Amino acid sequence: MAKYEISSTSVLKSWVKKYTSHSEIKDSGKGMSQAMTEGRKTTFEERIEIVEYCLKHQKNY
Structure with missing residues (x-):
């Protein structure tokens, strides 16, 4: 996690949860906000x- 400067596993889990639920993710000022599109389940x-x-x-998923 330190390799990618992610503060904790809970942050990563939160991102993954939002991604898989297709909820809106807002960037922290580095880009525009966008709603996730419907996708398939991932491992x-x-x-x-x-x-x-x-x-x-340097992409925003």
Whole structure:
């Protein structure tokens, strides 16, 4: 978690919960807010891969 400067596992779990529930996620000032689109269920490993990709490519999932 320190590698990606994520403060705690609860922060990551909160992001994943919001992502999978398709609720609105608001950026902390670095971008625009957007509602999540409907998607498929993902495994925990897929979620980690998504977060790693977004961080590596400076993307907002």
